[in-house]
Amino acid sequence: MGKTITEKILANASHRSEVCPGDLIWADIDVLFTHETVGPRVFAQSFEELGGKIWDPNKFAIFIDHYNLPSTIAHANVVKFTIEWAKSVGVKHFYNLCGPEHQVLIEEGFIRPGRVIIGTDSHTTTGGALGAFATGIGSTDCAFSLATGKIWLRVPTSLRINWEGTLPQGVMAKDVALRMIGTIGHGGATYKACEFAGPLIDNMSIDGRIVLSNMAVEMGAKNGIINPDEKTNQYLKTMIDAPITSIQSDEDADYEKEYYFNGDDLEPLVALPHSVDNVKTISEVEGIQIDGILIGTCTGGRYEDMEAAAHILRGKKIHPDTYAIVIPASRKIYEKMLLKGLLNIFLKAGCIVTYATCGPCAGHLGGLMANNEVRVSAQNRNFKGRSGSSTSKIYLASPLTCAASALKGELTDPRKYL
Amino acid sequence: MLKRIKGKAWKFGDNINTDLICPGPLMRLPIDQIGQAAMAGIDPDFHTKISKGDIIVAGENFGSGSSRELAPLALKKAGIEAIVAKYYARIFYRNCIALGFPIIECEEAIDKIVERDELEINVSMGKIMNITQNEEYRGTEYPKEFQEIFNAGGIIPWIKKRGIDTLRD
Ligand code: SF4
Numbered sequence: 001m002g003k004t005i006t007e008k009i010l011a012n013a014s015h016r017s018e019v020c021p022g023d024l025i026w027a028d029i030d031v032l033f034t035h036e037t038v039g040p041r042v043f044a045q046s047f048e049e050l051g052g053k054i055w056d057p058n059k060f061a062i063f064i065d066h067y068n069l070p071s072t073i074a075h076a077n078v079v080k081f082t083i084e085w086a087k088s089v090g091v092k093h094f095y096n097l098c099g100p101e102h103q104v105l106i107e108e109g110f111i112r113p114g115r116v117i118i119g120t121d122s123h124t125t126t127g128g129a130l131g132a133f134a135t136g137i138g139s140t141d142c143a144f145s146l147a148t149g150k151i152w153l154r155v156p157t158s159l160r161i162n163w164e165g166t167l168p169q170g171v172m173a174k175d176v177a178l179r180m181i182g183t184i185g186h187g188g189a190t191y192k193a194c195e196f197a198g199p200l201i202d203n204m205s206i207d208g209r210i211v212l213s214n215m216a217v218e219m220g221a222k223n224g225i226i227n228p229d230e231k232t233n234q235y236l237k238t239m240i241d242a243p244i245t246s247i248q249s250d251e252d253a254d255y256e257k258e259y260y261f262n263g264d265d266l267e268p269l270v271a272l273p274h275s276v277d278n279v280k281t282i283s284e285v286e287g288i289q290i291d292g293i294l295i296g297t298c299t300g301g302r303y304e305d306m307e308a309a310a311h312i313l314r315g316k317k318i319h320p321d322t323y324a325i326v327i328p329a330s331r332k333i334y335e336k337m338l339l340k341g342l343l344n345i346f347l348k349a350g351c352i353v354t355y356a357t358c359g360p361c362a363g364h365l366g367g368l369m370a371n372n373e374v375r376v377s378a379q380n381r382n383f384k385g386r387s388g389s390s391t392s393k394i395y396l397a398s399p400l401t402c403a404a405s406a407l408k409g410e411l412t413d414p415r416k417y418l
Numbered sequence: 419m420l421k422r423i424k425g426k427a428w429k430f431g432d433n434i435n436t437d438l439i440c441p442g443p444l445m446r447l448p449i450d451q452i453g454q455a456a457m458a459g460i461d462p463d464f465h466t467k468i469s470k471g472d473i474i475v476a477g478e479n480f481g482s483g484s485s486r487e488l489a490p491l492a493l494k495k496a497g498i499e500a501i502v503a504k505y506y507a508r509i510f511y512r513n514c515i516a517l518g519f520p521i522i523e524c525e526e527a528i529d530k531i532v533e534r535d536e537l538e539i540n541v542s543m544g545k546i547m548n549i550t551q552n553e554e555y556r557g558t559e560y561p562k563e564f565q566e567i568f569n570a571g572g573i574i575p576w577i578k579k580r581g582i583d584t585l586r587d
Contacts, residue, residue, distance in 0.1 A: 024563055026585060037445055038486050046574045050582065067446075074446040122485040122509055138487035138513035144573050150585050152563075186433055187479035191508050220482060222508055275433065362484065363442030383437040383483060385459050390441070 002250025004158040005227055006193040009133040009247065013116045021157040021256075026150050030115035030132075033061040034142050035101055036068075037364070038120050040085040041078050043143035047089075054089060055149035061093035061110065062086050063101035066358045071365040099330030099356030100298035102126035102214065107332055109240035113228040114247040118142075118151055123298055123380065125221060128213035129206065130236065131228030131247060136217065156222045157256040158193040159184075163200035165264035170415035172308065173208030174300060174378065174398035176200070177215040178269040179261060182279030190220030192256065195249065200263045201226060206235045207304035214299050215380050218276040268414055270376075271396035274384040282401060288411040290374045290395070293402040296327025296354075297361045300378020300399045303333050309403035310342045312417045313349040319409030324351040324402075325367050327359045351406070360387045369394075376405045422540055423499045423520065425471035429533040430460070434476050435483035436510065440492040442484075452488055453495030470497040473539065475531050477503065481510025490514050500539050502527050502546060502557065515564055518572030522546065524557030541568065 003011070003018060011019045013027035034040070039062060040047070054060050062082070070076035086094050098104045102123055105111050113131030117124060120142045127134030137151070145151050161180060194216045201209065209226050216224020226232075227248050236244055268282040295301065295309050306328065318324050326346050328334040334356050337343050346353050360367035361379045369375060369388030375395070377387070382394035397405070400414035407417070438459030440452070447455060457464035474480075474493065480503035481489060490513050493501070500520040514521045520541040527546045531537070536549040542565055544557035560568065570576035577585070 024561065038488065042449065042487060042491075049574055049578060072446060078446065120485055120487075122483060124485075136485040136509050138485055138490075138509060138516060140487060140516035140573060141512060144516070144577060148577070148582055148585050186482060187505070187507070190479060190505065220479065220507055363437070364445070368443070381437075381483060383435045385441050385443075386437050388443070390459060 001254055002252035004193065004195060004253040004255070005131065005225055005247055005249045006133055006158055006195070006223060007155060009114055009116060010153065010155050012114065019155045021155050023155045025153055025155060027116055027153050029059065029118050029145055029149055029151055031059055031061065031105070031110045031117045032119070032142065032145050033063065033101060033105065034120040035063040035066055036078050036082040037066045038139045039082060039142070041081055042139035044085055046140055046143035047146055050143065050147035052089060054091070054146055057090055057092040060091065060146060061095065061105065062091050063104065064096040065100050066362060066364055068097050068357050075365060097355065097357070099328065099333070100358050102298040103302065103329040106130065106210070107239060107330055112236065112240070112244060113232065114245040118145060122217045123214050125216045125224045126210055126214040126298060128216065128223050128225035129209040130232055131226060133223055133225065135223045156191055156193040158195055158253070159189055159257050159259065160195045160197055160255040161259045161261070162198040163196065163261050163263055164198055165200055165262040166203065167200065167263045167266060170400060170418050171266050171268055172398040172400055173204060173211040175266055175269045176263065177212050178271055178279050178396065179266060181215065181218050181277050182269070184219045184259070186218065186275060186277040187220045189216070192221055194219065194221040194224045196224065196226050202229065205304060206231060207302045210302065211299055218380060268398060268401050270401065270411065271382055273382050273393040273395065276381060276396065282411065282413045285411050286413055290322065290376050290405055290410055292323035292325065292375050293406045294325045294327070294360070294367070294375060294377040294379065295399045295402050296325065296329065296359060297379040298329055299380040301327055301329030301333065303336055305378060305399040306333065306337055306342050309399045310345040312400060312403040312407070312414060313351070314345050316349055316407055318350045318406040322406050322409040324406040325359065326351045326353045328356045331356045363387050376402050376411060378402050422538055423471060423473065424538045425469065425473050425499060427473050427475045427531050427533060427535045427537050428468065429531065430474065430476040432477035433479045433482055436481055436486050436489040437483055439481065439489040440486060445486065445488055449491070452492045453497070455488070456492040456496035456498065465496040468497050471499050472497060473537050474498055474501045475528060476501065477528055478505055480506050482507035485509045487513045487517070490517055490519050494519055500541065504528050515567055516573045518568055518570070520568065522557035524555050527555035527557065530555065
């Protein structure tokens with residue numbers, strides 16, 4: 001019987017010839033990372049109790065992205081504490097104000113096929129887009145791994161999610177993700193490895209694949225992985241100059257279940273408040289009044305997303321009663337937007353373009369939502385109270401749908417503007 | 419052996435995510451006050467209503483969403499001593515093991531327990547006694563490896579006792 005890519009990576013990481021679903025293993029970690037909200041402020045003492053020494057400073061990164069720039073003194077104090085802690089324990093890879101960690105990790109070359117990537121954030125699954133085993137943990141586990149370089153893992157069963165066809169105009173990777181989540185459900189892949197495959201995925205850009213892996217956790221998945229291919233290698237070659245391992249699922253690997261989707265007749269989709277799997281087509285919900293939109297975050301703030309939104313907003317003005325917040329997913333993306341003239345398009349259309357950060361996504365700062373406020377967002381979660389008041393409402397959609405909705409001040413089908 | 423836990427049941431539904439268990443805007447609270455955030459996304463006064471030893475009883479996929487360990491920590495600091503649910507989101511489950519915070523998976527218990535029933539839990543055996551209704555439910559037992567971690571009070575005391583070097587094979 002063949003093995004899945006997830007099983008192969010975990011076998012290597014635990015120095016075994018093979019592993020099977022259900023096995024409890026100790027795996028070596030290739031990259032460990034954390035950020036200020038759940039990082040040293042929570043685990044510094046536990047880490048100290050274990051000797052306070054980072055097992056390998058080359059393999060640990062810390063990000064200040066969630067509370068930046070601080071809007072309250074409490075947040076500012078956490079940021080300061082994190083900076084000081086990082087200095088005191090000799091953190092080598094330190095990223096402040098560079099953008100949400102999941103994007104920056106990719107740009108800095110930490111994410112590579114075959115690696116075990118562990119982070120204190122549920123969207124760590126993002127790294128699976130480049131063929132890594134990437135999964136989230138909490139703070140105490142992080143203290144443990146930071147001192148030992150190891151993590152206990154239970155080898156997951158794998159789901160193979162096959163996509164045929166090609167995406168019609170106006171339909172993006174975000175819509176692909178929402179279709180899967182709507183079908184499989186918010187808890188439908190809990191504890192499992194999701195493997196995305198098929199011609200549609202092969203033809204998808206790396207930016208698009210990243211959205212799928214990012215949102216795998218919205219189905220409860222342990223990881224959301226895509227077999228690396230020539231496209232992955234080309235993409236990685238632009239940022240790292242090291243040999244890239246090629247690791248692939250075997251043809252006869254064992255999957256607990258296979259799903260089949262076709263992109264040919266996919267429409268722009270929207271997840272309604274307050275659940276990621278509450279998915280409808282845009283035609284079913286068009287016309288719902290909104291207060292504003294958000295294009296950005298580690299899900300919908302990559303260059304491709306910005307280009308798509310700018311395409312709709314070019315030479316137009318957003319609706320006078322609507323706001324539009326645009327947050328690039330990294331400083332590098334911000335720079336590229338500046339160079340390529342996208343900043344101009346957004347500004348002239350009446351959008352606010354902020355620095356690269358998590359922004360209001362997790363409800364910390366910079367554009368929190370008021371009571372009963374309604375927003376269409378390219379982010380990954382629309383839980384009650386996620387981005388502010390518990391009576392606010394978030395509709396999840398692609399950057400294209402967000403941009404079109406900003407023009408009309410209501411949920412709008414982007415295909416009308418293409 | 420883990421101590422027995424005795425307290426009142428507080429019932430919640432399916433898909434209770436960590437934004438409800440510990441809302442983002444309250445995460446800035448100092449860690450020693452994080453108990454005030456417990457379940458605040460559903461009931462901001464929850465922490466004032468419960469007594470030490472009380473037990474959360476919830477449906478499917480408890481603790482989904484963000485990896486924030488502040489969620490189980492908030493419950494623990496508020497005085498909750500165990501959780502019984504149909505199943506947990508995986509990071510939440512991990513966090514509870516790491517913290518030595520007892521959680522049990524049990525379908526039957528969820529369907530039968532009524533809010534404020536008096537419960538007594540034996541975590542290592544996965545046994546839930548409903549004193550009010552005079553019933554007993556059997557949840558899943560933990561693998562031996564996890565029981566060791568629970569017995570030590572979490573993964574940090576566990577590895578301290580065992581020695582970090584024992585992990586190097
Ligand atoms: S952008 Fe949102 S989802 Fe992404 S890491 Fe930041 S808070 Fe989490």
